[in-house]
Amino acid sequence: MIQIFAPDQSKDFYKYIDMPTKREVRGARDYVVRTHNGALLVSFHTVDEHGAVLFANDERCSMMTGTPRLIEKAEGIDHESGFEELFAFFLALTSSDIYELARLEDKIEALEDELFSEDSVPDKEGINAIMELRREISQKKRYYEEMELLSDELADMEPEFVFIDKKFDRLYDFILRNQEYLEQVREAYQAQIDLVQNNTMKTLTVVTMIFLPLQLITGWFGMNLIMPEFNWANGYPYVICLSLIILFGEILFFKWKKWF
Template structure:
């Protein structure tokens, strides 16, 4: 018999498990406890990978040979469980639920990979970096972190189920749960790969920012190098001393020509050295 309850009725699980196990359920983010009577107590936080920015919602399941109690407030999980034929055995319903829950996740991860690729292409083609690129990278990293934690929960749960410590599953059903566990591992590995990919994009973006900063510092260095000799000339002739050049008829034009020559010579040297 299948029961579907709202999360506020989670205390109903005390009818099936002890208070110690119930306390563990409330304290842990996820749990998969195999009961001696051929039942499982499962809990995890559902993450909608189509929109990972949404708040995670708790899902609790008690699955035994005679009872299947499904507790959550998440609409998608409720719809998935409602679409499953209640006439099938409870273990098959549990398997079907997890299969349906992750059936299209591969395609969503492919979309995420395409988003990262588009971001990488835009960073390469852009002439100058901007704050929007930084926010996009940070946002994707946060989404992938939520996905990673989500699939880690599911992978641990399916791993515990495949151990079949209470001998609840038949050999045929166990094979199907093992297949489900492999899918969870694949999804987790895919998210890990995407996290490494976005990290590489972030490092490439940071390298581009460093190059731009180096170019700016090079410009300032060139300008400083040009005006440094002029500063020396100003300091030299600005001293409060009587110099022969002050009485020379062409002293002022000489200083102007000398300053222009210094600037032109500096620019020519920098051009030859390819400093700008």
């Protein structure tokens, strides 16, 4: 059975480990070390940055951690060899990971359906939802990347851990696919936002182009100069008709060009 030590019981935990090994791992974060008497010392961190250190030899397996989830995974594991218990612990640690990653993929699919529904309007909330999932995937990716390297070292030292190594390889590939999928959703959503912005700018440009000649006319007749048109009996209606002709002419021209 895996013996559990709390972090404040570190002296009791490390009494099984020789001094050269202690010096070797001092200050290290995640590692796999073969001690001088043939035991294994393994340290790793979970997704939420909770750490654990495991010691295993032919006789026993012990773990120092304060994380309830890891303690729960270690409960009930009882084998003759400490190496077998270490193997069983990593097997239990990864037992539900594939389902968690599948649920994460479902969340991305649900977000995609929500963002690209017919009544959906691209906004900041959509970007925030994507960024939140992106942070979650990034944390999991870093965890599986570290565990993949750790399991590689374990497999090199103990051939029976090749199965654990391959399992972490598959989980790492899964999280990479999720990351790539989310990136495709983000790019498509950003393209939708750009399209809306382009349409808005296009509308504003067309409106500006329509009223620019009218501003020129009003500016011309607003100059403080004596003009013959001021003395015409129908000068004012003439200017109004000219403005309307230009206005409707531009609208027809823009429609013909399919600019709006």
